[in-house]
Amino acid sequence: MALVLGFLLLLELCWDTSALGPLSSTEGSDVLEFELPATNYETKDTYKAGPIGVLFQMVHVFLGMVQPNAFPEDILRKILQKKFDFSTEYEKIIYYEIGIIICAVLGLLFIFLMPLVGFCFGVCRCCNKCGGEMHQRQKKNGTFLRKYFTITLLVICIFISVGIIYGFVANHHLRTQIEKTRKLADSNFKDLRTLLNGTPAQINYVLSQYATTKKKAFSDLDNIKSLLGGGIHEQLRPKVMPVLDNIKAMAEAIKETKEALVNLNTTLKELKESTARLNTSLSDVRRNVEQSLGDPMCAVPPVATTCNNIRVSLGQLDDNTDLGQLPSLDQQIDNINDVLRTDLSSLVQEGYKSFNDIPEIVQNQTTNIISDIKRTLNSIGSDIENIGQQIPIQDKLSNFMGYINDTETYIHQNLPTLEEYDSYRWLGGLVVCCLLTLVVVFYYLGLMCGTCGYDRHATPTRRGCVSNTGGVFLMVGVGVSFLFCWVLMTIVVLTFVIGGNVEKLVCEPYQNRKLFQILDTPYLLNENWKYYLSGMVFNNPDINLTFEQVYSDCKENKGIYTTLRLENSYNISEHLNIQEHAENINNDFQNLNVNVGNIVLLDEAGRRNLMDFSSSGVDTIDYNIYLAEMGKAPTKVNLLSFANDLEAKADHLPQGSLKQSLKSNAQALRMIHRDQVVPLEQSMSTTQQSVRELQHKSGGLGTKVAHIISSLDSAQDFLKTRISSIIMEESKKYGNTVIGYFERYLQWVKISITEQIAACKPVATALDSAVDVLLCSYIIDPVNLFWFGIGKATIFLLPAIIFAVKLAKYYRRMDSEDVYDDMENGNIGFHRHHSTQTV
Numbered sequence: 001m002a003l004v005l006g007f008l009l010l011l012e013l014c015w016d017t018s019a020l021g022p023l024s025s026t027e028g029s030d031v032l033e034f035e036l037p038a039t040n041y042e043t044k045d046t047y048k049a050g051p052i053g054v055l056f057q058m059v060h061v062f063l064g065m066v067q068p069n070a071f072p073e074d075i076l077r078k079i080l081q082k083k084f085d086f087s088t089e090y091e092k093i094i095y096y097e098i099g100i101i102i103c104a105v106l107g108l109l110f111i112f113l114m115p116l117v118g119f120c121f122g123v124c125r126c127c128n129k130c131g132g133e134m135h136q137r138q139k140k141n142g143t144f145l146r147k148y149f150t151i152t153l154l155v156i157c158i159f160i161s162v163g164i165i166y167g168f169v170a171n172h173h174l175r176t177q178i179e180k181t182r183k184l185a186d187s188n189f190k191d192l193r194t195l196l197n198g199t200p201a202q203i204n205y206v207l208s209q210y211a212t213t214k215k216k217a218f219s220d221l222d223n224i225k226s227l228l229g230g231g232i233h234e235q236l237r238p239k240v241m242p243v244l245d246n247i248k249a250m251a252e253a254i255k256e257t258k259e260a261l262v263n264l265n266t267t268l269k270e271l272k273e274s275t276a277r278l279n280t281s282l283s284d285v286r287r288n289v290e291q292s293l294g295d296p297m298c299a300v301p302p303v304a305t306t307c308n309n310i311r312v313s314l315g316q317l318d319d320n321t322d323l324g325q326l327p328s329l330d331q332q333i334d335n336i337n338d339v340l341r342t343d344l345s346s347l348v349q350e351g352y353k354s355f356n357d358i359p360e361i362v363q364n365q366t367t368n369i370i371s372d373i374k375r376t377l378n379s380i381g382s383d384i385e386n387i388g389q390q391i392p393i394q395d396k397l398s399n400f401m402g403y404i405n406d407t408e409t410y411i412h413q414n415l416p417t418l419e420e421y422d423s424y425r426w427l428g429g430l431v432v433c434c435l436l437t438l439v440v441v442f443y444y445l446g447l448m449c450g451t452c453g454y455d456r457h458a459t460p461t462r463r464g465c466v467s468n469t470g471g472v473f474l475m476v477g478v479g480v481s482f483l484f485c486w487v488l489m490t491i492v493v494l495t496f497v498i499g500g501n502v503e504k505l506v507c508e509p510y511q512n513r514k515l516f517q518i519l520d521t522p523y524l525l526n527e528n529w530k531y532y533l534s535g536m537v538f539n540n541p542d543i544n545l546t547f548e549q550v551y552s553d554c555k556e557n558k559g560i561y562t563t564l565r566l567e568n569s570y571n572i573s574e575h576l577n578i579q580e581h582a583e584n585i586n587n588d589f590q591n592l593n594v595n596v597g598n599i600v601l602l603d604e605a606g607r608r609n610l611m612d613f614s615s616s617g618v619d620t621i622d623y624n625i626y627l628a629e630m631g632k633a634p635t636k637v638n639l640l641s642f643a644n645d646l647e648a649k650a651d652h653l654p655q656g657s658l659k660q661s662l663k664s665n666a667q668a669l670r671m672i673h674r675d676q677v678v679p680l681e682q683s684m685s686t687t688q689q690s691v692r693e694l695q696h697k698s699g700g701l702g703t704k705v706a707h708i709i710s711s712l713d714s715a716q717d718f719l720k721t722r723i724s725s726i727i728m729e730e731s732k733k734y735g736n737t738v739i740g741y742f743e744r745y746l747q748w749v750k751i752s753i754t755e756q757i758a759a760c761k762p763v764a765t766a767l768d769s770a771v772d773v774l775l776c777s778y779i780i781d782p783v784n785l786f787w788f789g790i791g792k793a794t795i796f797l798l799p800a801i802i803f804a805v806k807l808a809k810y811y812r813r814m815d816s817e818d819v820y821d822d823m824e825n826g827n828i829g830f831h832r833h834h835s836t837q838t839v
Contacts, residue, residue, distance in 0.1 A: 032212070032213060032216055032741055032744060032745070034209055034744070034745065034748040034752075036202060036205070036206065036752050036756050036757070037202075037205065039194060039195070039198050039202075039759070040194075041191040041194060041761070041762055041765070042187040042190055042191055043184070043187040043188050043190075043191050043762070043765050043766075043769060044765075045555075045761065045764075045765050045768070047768075047772065047773045047777055049777060049781065052169065052173055052785075055166065055169070055170075055785050056781040056784070056785060058788075059781070059784045059785050059788045060503070062788065063500055063503055063504065063784070065099075066099040066100060066103055066500070067096075067097075067099045067100055067500065067504050068099070069095070069096050069098075069099075071504075071505075071508070071509050071514050072092070072093075072096045073514065073517070073518055074092075075089075075092055075093065075096070076518055077518060077521055077524060080518075080524055080525070081524060081527075097501075100496070100497060100500050100501065103496065104493055104496065104497055107489050107492060107493035107496070107791075108493065110485075110486070110489045110794075110795075110798075111486045111489050111490050111493070112486075114482065114485050114486045114489070114798075115482070115486050117482075118482030118483070121482070122482075145806075145810075146807065146810040149803050149806050149807040149810070150447060150450070150451060150807060152799075152803050153443060153447060153800060153803040153804060153807055154447055156796050156799055156800045156803065157440050157443045157444060157447070157800065159792065159793075159796045160436065160439075160440045160443075160792075160793040160796045160797065160800065161440055161793075162789075162792070162793075163436070163788075163789040163790060163791070163792035163793030163794075163796070164433055164436045164437055164440065164789065164790075164793050165789065166785055166786070166788060166789025166790075166792070167429065167432065167433040167436070167786055167789040167790045167793070168433050169785070169789075170429075170782040170783070170785035170786035170789060171426060171429035171430060171433060171782070171786060172426075173782045173785075174422070174425075174426070174429075174778070174779065174782035174783065174786070175422060175423075175426045177777070177778035177779070177782065178418065178419060178422045178778065178779075179419070180778070181415065181418070181419075181774060181778065182412075182415055184769055184773065184774065185408070185411050185412075185415070185769075188762070188765065188766040188769050189404060189407075189408045191762035191765065191766070192404055192762050192763070192766060193401070193404065194762070195758065195759075195760070195762045195763075196400060196401055196404070199757060199758040202752070202756075202757045202758070203753070203757060206748075206749055206752045206753065206757065207384055207749070209745065209748075210380075210381055210384050210745060211381075213741050213742060213744075213745040214377055214378075214381060216741055217377055217738050217741045217742065218374060218377070220734075220737065220738055220741075221370045221373060221374060221738065222370075224362060224363055224366055224370060224734070225359045225360065225362060225363035226359060227734055227737075228359075228362050228366070228730055228731060228734040229358055229359025229360070229361070229362035229363060230359050231730040231733065231734065232358055232359075232362065232723075232726055232727055232730045233355075233356070233358045233359055235726045235729075235730060236355070236358070236718075236719065236723065236726065239714075239715050239718050240355055240601065240715050240718075240719070241355075242711070243601060243708070243711045243712050243714075243715045244348060244351050244352055244355070244601060244602075246708050246711065247344070247348045247351070247601075247602055247606070247610070247708060247712070248345065248348045250344070250610065250613070250704070250705070250708060251344035251345040251348060252345075253697060254336065254339055254340060254344065254613050255340070256697070257336060257618055257694070257697060257698065258333065258336040258337070258340060260690060260693065260694045260697070261329050261332055261333050261336060261618070261694070262333055263690065264329060264626075264687065264690055264691065264694060265328065265329040265330065265333060267683065267686075267687045267690070268323065268326060268328075268329075268626075268687070270683070271323055271680070271683055271684065271687065272323045274676065274679070274680050274683065275319055275321055275323050275634070275680070277676060278319060278634060278635070278672070278676045278677065278680060279318070279319040281672045281676060282317045282318060282319065282635070282672065285317060285665055285668050285669055285672070286314050286317045286318075288661070288665055288668075289310065289314055289317075289646075289661075289662070289665050290311070290314065292657075292658055292661035292662060292665065293307050293310060293311050293658075295656075295657065295658040295661075297653075297654070297656060297658050298658065303653055303654070303658075306649050306652060306653060307658075309649065310646065310649060310662070313642070313645075316636050316637035316642065317635075317636075317637070317639075317642065317669075318635070318636050319634070319635065319636075320632055320633050320634060320635050320636045321629055321632050321634060322629065323629055325625075325629075326625060326626060326629060327622075327625075329621070332616060332618050332621060335612075335615075335616035335618075336613075336616055336618070338612065338616075339609060339612045339613045339616055342605055342606070342608070342609040342612075344606055344609045344610070347602055347603060347605065347606040347609070348602065348606070350600075350603075351600065351601040351602050354599050354600060354601070355599060355601065358599075373738070377742070380742065384749075429786060432488060432491060432790060433790070435480075435484050435487075435488065436488065436790065436793050436794070438480060439477050439480050439481050439484075439797065439800075440477075440793075442473045442474070442476050442477030442480065443473070443474065443477045443800060443804060445470070445473040446470045446471065446472075446473035446474035446476075446477060446804065446807075446808070446811070447470070447474075447807075448470070449466050449467065449469045449470030449473060449811075450467055450470025450471060450473075450474070450807070450810070450811035451470070452466060452470075453465070453466025453467035453468075453469070453470060453811075467811045468811065470811040471807075471808040471809075471810075471811030472808075474804040474805075474807060474808040474811065475804070475805070475808050477800075477804055478801050478804050478805055478808075481797045481800065481801050482801070485794055485797050485798075488790060488793075488794045489791070489794050491787070491790065492787045492790050492791040492794060495783055495784075495786060495787040496784075496787045496791065498783070499780055499783040499784040499787060500784065502775070502776075502780050503776070503780055503784060506771070506775065506776070506780075507771075507772070507775070507776035507780055510771050510772060510776070511772065511776075513548050513551070513552075516546070516547040516548035516551055517548055519532070519547045519548075520532075520533075520546040520547050520548055526541070528541070529541035530542055531543060531544060531545055531546065533545045533546060533547055533550065534565075534568075537564055537569075538568055538569055540568065543565065543568055545564065545565055549563075550563050550564065551764055551767070553760070554760040554761055554763050554764035555761065555764045556761075557759045557760075557761035558755055558759060558760070559752075559753070559754055559755045559756050559757050559758055559759050559760070560757075560758040560759075560760050561753055561754040561755070561757070561758070562754050562755050563760055567754075599719050599723075600716075601712060601715060601716055601719075602712055607709065607712075610705050610708060610709060611705065611709075613701070613705065614701055614702050614705035614706070615702075618694075618698040618701060619698040619699065619700070619701040619702060621694075621695075621698070623691050623692075623694065623695040626687075626688075626691045627688060627691055627692070627695075630684045630685070630687050630688035630691065631684075631688060632684075633681070634676075634677050634680045634681060634684070635677060639669045639670070639672060639673035639677060640669075640670060640673050642669060643666040643667070643669035643670050643673070644666070646662055646665065646666040646669070647662070647663055647666040649662070650662035650663050650666065
């Protein structure tokens with residue numbers, strides 16, 4: 001019933017959603033991302049039994065050994081088709097059930113024989129037979145047998161105890177799981193309601209996302225200046241901007257060159273004046289020294305030698321440069337001034353402006369086209385709204401909701417009855433486990449009392465009270481075993497036959513989906529329908545729609561559209577044609593004609609200006625002459641060294657006007673060096689650096705200008721020949737971007753409706769909850785563990801009876817015993833039988 005109920009739920013839902021339809025696909029933009037809000041369900045799609053699952057698995061292994069035959073698909077198919085004749089084909093059922101039948105027959109033999117054996121055993125013992133005589137013969141291996149019987153019975157009791165524990169655990173687990181049934185049912189019905197209530201909301205959400213798509217598209221259309229115009233501008237930029245930047249840099253270079261030439265020319269004039277002043281100062285000092293050397297003292301040796309040396313060295317006091325030979329730069333400055341009469345920077349800015357106005361031109365020329373495209377997009381929105389109105393799922397889902405409510409009401413009405421019956425079952429299982437516990441307790445008490453109270457020195461007729469009580473407990477355990485073991489085995493056989501067959505015929509084939517494969521057999525459920533499920537959904541039994549495929553798709557949380565192949569009923573692709581809508585938008589973009597006009601980067605005046613600068617002669621100046629002169633020292637001799645030498649020579653002269661005059665001239669030389677030579681050296685060094693910079697700037701000026709002109713011609717030619725293709729490419733890219741928004745949206749709509757909306761995982765989960773969880777895991781697994789444990793304990797009662805009877809002889813107090821006359825001499829044989837009074 002659970003399997004049928006689950007599929008009825010699925011079929012009803014599918015029948016009500018068969019009016020859905022699909023979408024086509026093209027790749028859209030990466031900007032918009034659509035995602036259907038996730039639906040959270042309460043019921044877990046997997047069930048784990050926990051630690052007790054190991055015991056369940058052990059029972060499954062046992063059932064696999066008892067019933068190793070394959071699932072009887074052919075027999076079940078014939079039964080469903082009502083073609084199975086039991087009178088002629090019963091051998092197949094017997095062959096499949098042979099393992100269970102053998103175990104059941106053995107159980108029945110146990111049920112019938114144990115009471116009979118118990119009755120005969122009791123009668124026999126009443127006749128002092130079968131161990132009923134209270135007499136124990138002395139045996140050589142009596143001690144060994146007692147220990148052997150004790151250990152064996154203890155091991156058997158342990159096995160019985162394990163089985164009893166299995167029974168207690170299974171009984172309690174089954175009660176606990178039955179108590180969870182209400183919660184399991186409520187969570188599944190809640191998930192089904194979530195599915196049904198969420199499906200219309202999901203459809204509305206998907207359709208409402210068109211507003212987001214349209215808003216993004218309209219935003220791009222309104223920003224055509226930056227998107228399309230900016231795209232064209234960026235494509236041209238690598239070719240155009242370097243040329244304009246080079247022209248701009250050359251305009252700055254012209255100004256910097258003029259400034260450098262003017263500064264250099266001015267500096268040269270100043271240097272010439274400084275050199276003239278230095279030459280005059282040196283001449284004055286030289287003349288003063290010559291006049292001083294005319295002193296009469298210079299004629300007297302050895303002063304004459306010093307004076308002659310000073311006179312010879314006076315030729316070094318002279319200017320070392322020849323700045324007057326350096327040509328003037330006035331002509332080059334005039335040429336540069338002529339070049340600067342044309343404002344090249346302003347011409348370059350016009351080129352920049354002409355190039356940067358492309359986005360504005362694009363926006364102005366596409367105003368009407370953008371309006372047409374927006375009207376087309378609005379019409380697509382109307383079509384999508386119509387599709388939303390054509391989906392009749394909302395009306396039909398209300399009927400299915402009523403069906404779920406009725407089913408839930410039925411389950412809630414019968415759950416108390418189930419729980420009440422389960423309480424009786426739990427009580428019965430508890431009684432069964434307690435009966436076995438009582439038996440094994442008697443055995444444990446017998447073993448404990450017998451072992452603890454046994455005195456190996458006491459004769460059988462003189463055994464203690466504790467030992468005798470142990471034997472009595474053992475015999476009571478034997479009596480209770482005979483009294484109830486057949487009842488226990490009856491319960492074991494019934495639960496084994498039912499639980500084992502349900503596990504092998506329902507649970508296992510459900511888990512490996514053999515049941516679905518049987519239901520999918522052509523012409524099985526309806527002799528006129530090849531595929532029953534497609535006949536129910538589409539009234540067309542030739543569509544390959546199977547229970548197994550539907551269940552598998554629902555387990556993977558696929559949408560109802562894909563699961564039931566509803567394209568055979570309502571083809572969304574026909575109602576929502578992505579290519580048709582994309583083609584309509586693309587036709588509007590085909591009318592997008594952008595003409596940016598004739599872009600002039602630099603006019604003829606600018607070109608002539610560059611050529612004039614190239615022929616200004618700045619690059620033909622012989623800078624090496626200037627560098628050579630600037631690299632010379634201002635004087636032929638270091639004035640400080642000369643002054644120090646002059647003063648040293650004066651120190652060797654006798655006191656007088658000569659000595660004093662020479663020292664005064666030496667001091668004058670130091671002042672000339674400080675006030676004129678040092679500043680002159682600094683100016684010459686600075687001028688030398690300026691000349692080098694000017695030489696570097698003007699070097700290859702003609703080549704640089706020629707390169708700029710060549711690049712300008714190349715860029716201008718590129719604009720004339722390639723701008724049309726670039727505009728076309730960028731327009732196509734821009735159009736594809738806008739179209740991509742809608743293609744992506746429509747594709748997402750198609751995927752959402754076909755694969756995500758009304759994802760039927762709750763239906764598969766509900767079916768699993770009814771069959772795999774409730775029936776198999778909650779009920780059958782504990783029931784199988786129960787009969788496995790109780791059956792194990794009951795079977796071990798048989799050897800326990802035998803060993804308990806044997807062992808009781810060694811614990812109970814006997815009425816008679818064997819007596820020996822020569823026991824002190826170690827005679828191990830018995831001499832005569834002697835009766836004694838029981839104490």
